[in-house]
Amino acid sequence: MIISYCVNPDCSEPKNHPKLKKCHSCGSNLILNNRYRAIKMLGKGGFGATFVGVDLTVVGDPLCVIKQLRPIADDAQALNTAISLFEREAKTLGKINHPQIPKLMDYFADNDRFYLIQELVNGQNLQREVKSQGVYGELALRRFLEDITPILKYLHSERVIHRDIKPANILRRKKDQKLVLIDFGAVKDQVNTQLAKTMGQTALTKFSVGTMGYAPPEQLAMRPIYSSDIFALGATCVYLITGKSPKNFAIDPDTGKLLWHENTNISGALSKVIDKMLAHDTKERYKTVDELIEALNLQPFQQSLSQNINNTPSGIQSKHISAEDFTMADATNSQLSNTLSATERLEKAIQERRKSGNKQNKLTSIKWNQDTFLTAVNNGKKDFSDQNLQGLNLEGGKLNKCIFRYAQLQGVIFTEASLSQANFYGADLSNTNFSNANLMQTYFSKTNLENSDFRGANLVGADFTNANLINANFCGANLKNAKVNQQQLKSAKVNWSTVFPDGSRHWWKVF
Template identity: 65%
Template structure:
């Protein structure tokens, strides 16, 4: 039953009949700004509360989020200052226009309380997602960063610091699986900081400095900068990898660093990126989202360089150690304007030209022997027609591998990497491929009937005649045109979670 909810924090019985204009219990007005009726409380904190509301004027899309901010100040001058700051910051947020940030629809003051009206997003937050579905792997976190960092980059370009990035403030929108950044601390923190600097500690300023564990030291001291959001993003990655709040990790008593490395299973190159995101000292942290994106771009090539030393190779003219000096220095002298990413990429390409990787033609027996010995990286290997029915291969790497006709029926391949591999005609029926990475892969005639492909990435993959009948593609990265080339049926779950297959044609 729909109710009319009283937003007075002192109300003893806030639930009312949906047609009332004033609260039965306390007499407060139930229609805010002569336009918004609150119907449900979503949450509350020391500084205010969040509700679902109905816009009585907008008949086409009436549901919205109503955020109430309560500046508890006794000094009239302090309230006047808080009001001025609130209006200024709200106007700044109103200018933000990004498809993955809820629109700010309105802002006003009612009964000495500040209100922000925002677009309502239908989706679950990442904290709930981890609790229900389990932690992310390295690949999943990298995809998360690849999607969320550009949003942060846009925000910072608008001179806005989010101030409260954490898993609970990142939603996965149900209709398309995209990440949505919500619940800005910008309004309340700006008001809070200015009042603290002018009037000292008040009932207002003891709140809203971010979330413990996610906010870095400078933000807790009420001096947030753009790099503060980078730290919070790194702390969010820790939660996604471990399911553990950052404040529950031990810290180095001398440096203040979170001690986390032993609790995650990630590559050295990604560990290096995450470590820099989590530096307590601002000078040692990434300063901007641009810097972070460049680091994420370089990391795979650094990892590839590192792996080249442990891959069995036959050198044609010199030792593998030379790649770190000769190849890179030649690249740099060839074009002094090259970015670090381009230099690393060219060095790898040169190295490949100078070496012959020994490719083993694997059969079922040799693969299982290597698998039992702990091998998980089968990049660039020939695995055509191999039969791995029912094998647990979670987080395995098959980059550039030849897997034509391979059989993976009912296998667990969650978070495995098939980047640019040839998987033509392979059988993945009823396999678990949640968050698997198939970007640029050849998947013509592959069989995914009944497979779990939630969150899988098919960017630029060839899906001609690929069979997705009965497959679960919820939140996967796949285009409408790719789906038109593939085979689907009434049992196929599409990226938006629906089964409306006929709308493809």
């Protein structure tokens, strides 16, 4: 049941009937700014709280995020200063327009508290992703950096420092798997920094300055600069590849460097990039995002490309691609476009090497069979990104929410398997058998599904954006609410028993 949630931090019973306008417990207004009603708390801290809310002035009461900020101000003068600073910083955020940053829809002050109303993004944050699916490997980390750095570059071009980059503030958007940067510390930290200077308070005792372990020294001293975000991004990388908060690692007493390298499978070249991101001395750190992007693009072909499995069960052997096996010459000979990203060039060159049949420099990867795969699944492994699973018989497998990004899955038998909310982004699924499988809300964006068999499959809510469906068989499949266009369906096989995205069976309309 939907409720009205009281946003008064001192309220003892915040849950209210959805029709009430005043809290039954403390009497506070439940309708903010005559427009927004909070319905669920997402989280809270010393400086405020975050809620899911509804906009009552728009038809359908669309969802939004309500961020409540409580300034640390002890008197009227300080409060007026805080209000002025809040409005200035909120206006700055309101000018930001980027598809991977939630839009600021509204802002206002109410009862000595500040509110930001933002677009609600449906997705899981990277902290939860790592906890549920395991730590990142090298290619996954590179994809992360290639997706997040343009967002940060845009933000800095707008003269905004995020101030609170960490895994919990980066979402993987469900609809397209893109990263979204949320929960700016810019407003609260800027307000508190100015208040600290005005009121003479010390930074470490009263004012919020970011998240420990992710905030660099200059930010803790209330002097954040653009490269402070680069430090926080480096600390985020450490979490993604280790599963541990940076504050839980020891510090080298001689150099001050974070000792995070042990038990990771990241190449030396990429490790050096992360170390430079984490430099305490701002003179030794990357000063701009462009410098970081350049460093990442200079060394994509010098890494070892370790293919170790996270949570590898006994009996599965991992093999490595060394720098000698894969050189810059491979990229040159493959005639790759200069406009491709480093990771795309890398992946395409690897694919060409696999196809080349060069016995002297043969590219090897993990050898999977049905038993080792199912053992890994039973041991809790969910992420099979980049793996070669061609030809496996996984009939009837329980594989809900498994991740197969960029995996080789040609000819795999998924008959009657449970694959709801699985992620096949960029995978090769040609000649794969999905007949009678449960594929509700499964993500097939940019996959190759040529000659695949979906007869009788449940594809309700599945996403086929930019997928190749040439000769895919959807006879008897349920595609209700699926994201698939007319042109894709024309290239596939359908019949009178196919349920189309609009719920109809008018198969002849496709042609």
